[in-house]
Amino acid sequence: MKAHDGMYIGGAWRPAVGTETIEVVNPVDEQVVARVPAGTAEDVDHAVRAARAAFPAWAATAPAERAARLAALRDVLAARKDEIAETVTTELGSPLKFSQGVHAAVPIAVAGSYAELAATYAFEEKAGNSTVHLEPVGVVAAITPWNYPLHQIVAKVAPALAAGCTVVLKPAEDTPLVAQLFAEAVHEAGVPAGVFNLVTGLGPVAGQALAEHPEVDLVSFTGSTAVGRRIGATAGAAIKRVALELGGKSANVILPSADLAKAVNVGVANVMSNSGQTCSAWTRMLVHRDRYDEAVGLAAAAAAKYGERIGPVVNAKQQARVRGYIEKGVAEGARLVAGGPESPREQGYFVSPTVFADVTPEMTIAQEEIFGPVLSILPYEDEEDALRIANGTVYGLAGAVWAGDEDEAVAFARRMQTGQVDINGGRFNPLAPFGGYKQSGVGRELGAHGLSEYLQTKSLQF
Numbered sequence: 001m002k003a004h005d006g007m008y009i010g011g012a013w014r015p016a017v018g019t020e021t022i023e024v025v026n027p028v029d030e031q032v033v034a035r036v037p038a039g040t041a042e043d044v045d046h047a048v049r050a051a052r053a054a055f056p057a058w059a060a061t062a063p064a065e066r067a068a069r070l071a072a073l074r075d076v077l078a079a080r081k082d083e084i085a086e087t088v089t090t091e092l093g094s095p096l097k098f099s100q101g102v103h104a105a106v107p108i109a110v111a112g113s114y115a116e117l118a119a120t121y122a123f124e125e126k127a128g129n130s131t132v133h134l135e136p137v138g139v140v141a142a143i144t145p146w147n148y149p150l151h152q153i154v155a156k157v158a159p160a161l162a163a164g165c166t167v168v169l170k171p172a173e174d175t176p177l178v179a180q181l182f183a184e185a186v187h188e189a190g191v192p193a194g195v196f197n198l199v200t201g202l203g204p205v206a207g208q209a210l211a212e213h214p215e216v217d218l219v220s221f222t223g224s225t226a227v228g229r230r231i232g233a234t235a236g237a238a239i240k241r242v243a244l245e246l247g248g249k250s251a252n253v254i255l256p257s258a259d260l261a262k263a264v265n266v267g268v269a270n271v272m273s274n275s276g277q278t279c280s281a282w283t284r285m286l287v288h289r290d291r292y293d294e295a296v297g298l299a300a301a302a303a304a305k306y307g308e309r310i311g312p313v314v315n316a317k318q319q320a321r322v323r324g325y326i327e328k329g330v331a332e333g334a335r336l337v338a339g340g341p342e343s344p345r346e347q348g349y350f351v352s353p354t355v356f357a358d359v360t361p362e363m364t365i366a367q368e369e370i371f372g373p374v375l376s377i378l379p380y381e382d383e384e385d386a387l388r389i390a391n392g393t394v395y396g397l398a399g400a401v402w403a404g405d406e407d408e409a410v411a412f413a414r415r416m417q418t419g420q421v422d423i424n425g426g427r428f429n430p431l432a433p434f435g436g437y438k439q440s441g442v443g444r445e446l447g448a449h450g451l452s453e454y455l456q457t458k459s460l461q462f
Helices: 041-060 063-079 081-092 096-120 149-163 177-188 203-212 225-237 260-276 289-304 316-331 383-390 406-413 447-452
Strands: 006-009 012-015 021-026 031-037 124-127 130-136 139-143 166-170 196-198 218-222 241-245 251-254 284-288 335-338 354-357 374-380 399-402 455-461
Touching (some): 006 041, 021 081, 041 130, 041 203, 063 177, 081 096, 096 149, 149 218, 166 177, 251 383, 260 374, 260 399, 289 374
Parallel strands (some): 251 284, 354 374
Antiparallel strands (some): 006 012, 130 455, 335 354
């Protein structure tokens, strides 16, 4: 798609206030493919005021009509599925097949789920002699990351619109093109002017202005824990609601009774997916010491198959960061069994699929989020030791448990301090709430729980 040179505000593309632009770089060949406006605080103010002006009418719109607009949006996105995939591949570097199957298909499914929820959700309920009304919170600031650019947009914008909120979106500066495509789809779907607005720009400028704007009622942010902490502090000073989906260091716990080969192979695939740029990736594989050497061999063989199958990481800074973590792992005594810090290609921001053995829980690579195709394998002595290691980080976003008996896996999963656990390779469910414990965030996305984040409660007594 051809990049817009303005912002989508109040139902139309309008010129940016400033003249600064952001280069969009293809991570595969390091070539500039487009330029978009670098939004200013004034651009943000225009967008927020448009959202505020549109809020009363949209909030008063019947849920069935909001559902109809979301259904139309789903249909437009579905009709442009190939263009979405090609756009994400261009700006993120994701292999086209993965872009088609995940980056395009998943947000279309999520948009459809909210079209259905908007039509069926109970926005009013009885509680004794009270009627409880669930009402839209107001103007939402949606600040989204680059790793799943359209999915994260839809996971915030769709429930906000379903709830009756209006939105200003600030997408990641690395992947703004699919956000512009989304704005086109919103317009084509007939969403009223001002209900959705888009400002491209840098986080410290446009993102900060959006989070601080006094007319914003809720900030929904996905990204690093460090930035989430700053947004939380800013919002707290204004007594403003936040929804924060932050970092992860998820454990993949393979109990002794599990099908080891299946658990290891699926675990490696999970980490290498999207070049490791997944906050919920199972980047710590925990294996009983009796089967540890076998698991390490299986993981090394599995990782070797991904050398030519995964794309690059998003930019040069991220490439250097991931390679730095690999070097630190070696320096702290972990044993490389696949990959390493050397770049596998002369051009592009590629990182070798990497597997570490002999990792101990206190090592940096076992504690900090790397956000690249790097797996750490840790041995454990017994189930209590596995639980201690699994829960032994500041994060609690996701995880997995494998066992020969499902009840055994569920019993262990219930003790994990994490927001989502896959049992024996459980499939992704767009209706299941997603979010974390501890420093992995506040609030939930997806499904009815995701919709409730954008509602506030009023009770009327009779």
